[in-house]
Amino acid sequence: MTIMNAGVDGGADRQENRLDRLVDLAASGRDQDLSEAVAALHPADVAELIDAIERVEIKGKVFGVLAPDVAPTVLSLVTPPSRERIVQHLSVDQLRQIVLALDSDDAADLLALVPGERAQAILAGLPGPLSARIQQLMRYPADTAGGLMQSEYAAVLAGATVEEAVEIVRTLAETVSDIHNVFVVDHRFHLLGVLSLAQLILARAGQTVDAVMDRQVISVTVSTDQEEVAQLFRKYDLLSLPVTDPRGALLGRITIDDVVDVLEEEASEDFSKLSGLGQEEPIFDSPLRAIRRRLPWLGLNLVTTSLSASVIGLFQGTIQTMALAAALMTIVAAQGGNAGVQTLTVMVRGLALGQITAVHARAILIKELVVGCGNGIALGLVAGIAGYFLHRQALLAVVLGLALLVNYLVAALVASLIPLTLHSLRADPAVASSVFVTACTDLCGFFAFLGFLSVGLSYFG
């Protein structure tokens, strides 16, 4: 009996110890001990350990000692790079057995990693209807409801009894994991209602499913975006979501465990794009791949900062008469950038969570301008007064305060409008927005400060 208490923080250390032990056993060829050590672990732990093993042949050895009923699950849980490496070393027959044991969504994900000819050979040996279903699933884009769904679900016709529904669940649960609901459909497979397993257990004998089912069914079509799918699960507290064709006929369902991964993925994606990483970067990615991913955004940033720097070039005369200006202009630019990224963060999350759309543009713009004004007056005064006492130059102090205020307003404007515009053009509002926003605030910050200063110098200098 294994009771696993994953409490207070021991988790990471324990996995570390297990990893060392498994690698030792595999490297020294003690297959029997390795097999026993692996059998004592939860499949999710085995998957995590296989991901953490560096050498491919050790990954393969650990996977090789798994019991036949556990191996498919583990293979569906490891990360795609590990999966690809393990799959390369399996025969067509082994892969076919694994595909047969998996739910159709996991089977489709697995086959997508296998080169065309081998995939055909695997599919050819499967029962016809299963093969057709898996091939259909492989055609949907990965980030849509079709790409997330599996074609196994429990459904009964309206008018069936509760006992008939229970019988269907019983038959299905022997081969399919995670049955949470029974869908009630008409003869054209259109959804009429849904029943949870708890409702099935609660129902009295002889009742029809129509009498106990929930008639408010939330569903999506195969082409719905995964971000919208995730938000529906969140809003309606769903465990599974039926997916239909464009005409409303039931094709499959998405389960909550896949959506939890989507939620993490979408959040990390917004996060990464906003800070100019493009795609999410795995933490232990190779330096070369990391460079390839980060370099384009840094290059873009080099172009935009060179543009703002060329604004400074226009005011070389001013800087030569007052070298202190070169120092203070950087404060104005940095503050604008910081305020812009704050606004941007609120906007990008709000858009991702579906809390705002283009109709809110005016209200948001007003809020952000008021916030920019408030922060600008407060910090403009502080910086201006501090500047006066440090350098005893009234003109410089006034210019610093004014330029800060202007740059906060620019930050509010561009950091609200850029994501709203991208969103209304159906582009991702997070894509490199921060690069563009800081480009604007740098440029306007330098221009406002040096511009005010040269005007001021020409009148009072």
Added chain:
Amino acid sequence: MTIMNAGVDGGADRQENRLDRLVDLAASGRDQDLSEAVAALHPADVAELIDAIERVEIKGKVFGVLAPDVAPTVLSLVTPPSRERIVQHLSVDQLRQIVLALDSDDAADLLALVPGERAQAILAGLPGPLSARIQQLMRYPADTAGGLMQSEYAAVLAGATVEEAVEIVRTLAETVSDIHNVFVVDHRFHLLGVLSLAQLILARAGQTVDAVMDRQVISVTVSTDQEEVAQLFRKYDLLSLPVTDPRGALLGRITIDDVVDVLEEEASEDFSKLSGLGQEEPIFDSPLRAIRRRLPWLGLNLVTTSLSASVIGLFQGTIQTMALAAALMTIVAAQGGNAGVQTLTVMVRGLALGQITAVHARAILIKELVVGCGNGIALGLVAGIAGYFLHRQALLAVVLGLALLVNYLVAALVASLIPLTLHSLRADPAVASSVFVTACTDLCGFFAFLGFLSVGLSYFG
């Protein structure tokens, strides 16, 4: 019969129309029509609409026409600000009825919003054991397993039959929502196993729960952090997670719907902290609250940028002889900041998802330094060569390229070490890390560029 197909994008527009309609009906006092319009909606939609209504008295009116069996659910689904406003206008008796209808975790969250005396009056009218359970839940910090759990769960003693387990589920499901599992315990309430409802339906009559239960039980103690709880749900594909006291006795359970909210919350929190917002800011927050939240970080940024600006002050002589330097130094600082935020994003997500710990520090540092070196050589060469052709000054070009390389390495170093250090001190690695990292890259960028330049000028100038 209401079939809701939430497919392709109509969602936001439709809610917009519904909002206008409800506000019209409420404002014109057509209570009967309002009541019918609200009754046709899903509770989650009603909650979303109440959140979107601006005027408090209209919020209250819409809530007031809800059926008594729906009102508690809606109240548990609205955002805390709406909840607080609605609760202010309800009597102690009304609140007591709502508390009785809610699961204990939602009841505790609701009572936390009620001022002390009224809360005592509500609790005094509840059955003794329920009142004690809710008060106990209110004592756990909100971001721990104790703060997330509810004290209603289905449990049977080892040795019970499957029929007895079904009977317990049936009794409980009449009053408690979301029963996903039955926990199997010994006489001291220690966990021995767990059964899903599907397993219960699959089991043969007369079998004992010991024969069918899953013996690998994942559990946490009341003090486990909510971020760790969310990661366990994600890793092990859980629907509910038992929570024990420090000695291992079962106290309650956490359900997946609460964890989905935690996942969003934690991602938004990291996101917000990283960009210097401190806490997550609701998109339609009042400008005054938004200013209060953002001002401290902008103030801190003002201090750090003033420090970097004072570095520039050290080189006033250099800038006066070569005003172009003032322009080019900003490129070096901005590039370092950008590279630092890229590294920081990877680090903060990796730490939040539990993918890295302090033991990986060396490997990460090496990776980041290699990446910094690669990007630095590539972009340092580009910038140096471009600088040479634009300005025909070999010294300036060499200094620009070198300073860029140095600043990329500084960015890699500080953006890896600051979050790792914060994490090992058990502080949140996301807190304002970007403010500190950009402070370092600004300071080092200015210093490296202007420093190299003045040394160069004194030898070759």
